[in-house]
Amino acid sequence: SDQLNDWLQGAGTAPLPLGILRRGLGPGTEHKVAKASALDGSSSGNASGKLPHAASMESNRAQPVEVHRLLTCSAEFNRVTGGGIVPGSLLLIGGEPGNGKSTLLLQIAGDVASSGCRVLYVSAEESVEQVSSRAARLFGLMEPRQEESTERRQSLERNLLIMHEACLEDILDIVEEIQAGRENAPPNSAPRATTASASTTPTATVPSTGAPSKAVGAGRKDASTVDNTDAQSPLGLLIIDSIQTVYTQENEQESAAPGSIVQVRHCTNRLLGLAKRQQQRLREPWQRTAIMLIGHVTKSGDLAGPKLLEHMVDVVLYLESEQGLFQHRILRCTKNRFGPTDIGIFDLTSRGLVDVPNPSLLYFQAAESSLMHDSDGAAKAPNNPFHTYARESTDGTAFSMVVDGTRAFLVEIQALVAKTSLTQPRRTSNGFDLSRLYVILAVLSKRARLRLETHDVYMNVVGGARIQDPAADMAAAVALASSLLARAPRPDTAFIGELGLQGEVRPVPRLDLRLRDIARLGFRFCVCSDRLSSRQETAARETGLQVIRCRTISQVLQFGI
């Protein structure tokens, strides 16, 4: 690319956006690459004069850079992984016990299996019956939505293999067998149904002890229904639940207990080897097996075992449970070799983990219903949940939109400023960083001449949310001033901006995203910095919000309170 060359040499052209590079060969570049490969191949000589790589370049042209991904039914999960699981990659998902790691991965296993790839779910923690009955419950509850669903169901029943095994060597042997297409349950093994109740729900069968493989189809009602032609379908996904409970017997010194650092590191290394070997051996991406490892976290929140684990894998995900009102599960990607890092939000229900596409809206719907409950039941505009709530806002409350990953969240910040008799006034905060609170208090007293030294200050972020984003500074300042002055902030208004020590309002990143979400929630005004980029200006116009541009905190308070 001439553009890139110019840019690298500092020739003064505009920097090429990274996105274009990521998307692979642009128009015109194929030609150049083909030429380069012709130079490579010229020494080897080609009688027909045809370039050695020309054919592959041609196919490149026909199908411009197709990235293979295993997609699940969860839009949140697909987004968090940057567009699906990359075949042949190694993923690690960490989280505290009971957060729903096994549930999530079983759902993913089901999705991938119903799309036609084989999936081997190896649980070293739970028995086949336990996992199968959970699978039966999760998938049995799935509504048959479309006509293709019976086909998907059959595919799921055929392709999901569940196994209880803790010895890594045995696991790898079975993986090899399945990959080689030799995996087969013996035709006459006695089916042992698990607790699945209805005849339509999948049941698990356990092959007799002499079976060459301990893998069983979660969905098979009878081992004789195994269709040999399906043995050809590739093993798309291998799930290990969990890396701390598997062990290797390879070396004498590996006699350490499962879960010890030596074992965890060695097992992960072996699985990494498996993933890397396929990348070299198998040309077609769809033949490769992605490997997902579940890892437990220690009390301090680190993945048990060395940090090394995170360096070794391609993608690191954490499943956290939010302590707030809704106890959402947050899936956070902290490392991704195949795309951006992002977060996804789920609800843990009896149907497993369910996507929460718009958490802020949910929050407001609940706020509204509790409000309706409190008041004497007078019906209030139900299609605009924000209105009823913000209209009745009292002093000491302000709204802001914070961003985490690529998602925006509405937060409500409350402050209580009360006269104190103590010589050292009290300052406490829940969900808002205490040192930021001190800075904002100092800015308010110095730049806005508010007398806060003689008052106790209590700050709280409603719903137990934790704010890291400095964009909430302005809302915190407004809540404080509003409580001190005992005047409610202007209704239908969101405050977005970082506060500088001079009392200036600083611009924040991703304002376009925030404005869009605020408008969707029914706000009418948004107070922000007066320095907007052209993209943010466009976004502001498109949302129809009245954007109030302020340069200093005094201007914010003048408008907002």
Ligand code: TYD
């Ligand atoms: P689990 O996936 O076993 O957690 P982990 O593997 O991270 O330890 O899930 C634990 C919790 O999930 C358990 O308390 C029950 C709950 N759960 C649901 O709420 N709905 C469901 O459909 C399932 C399978 C579990």
Ligand code: MG
């Ligand atoms: Mg588990």
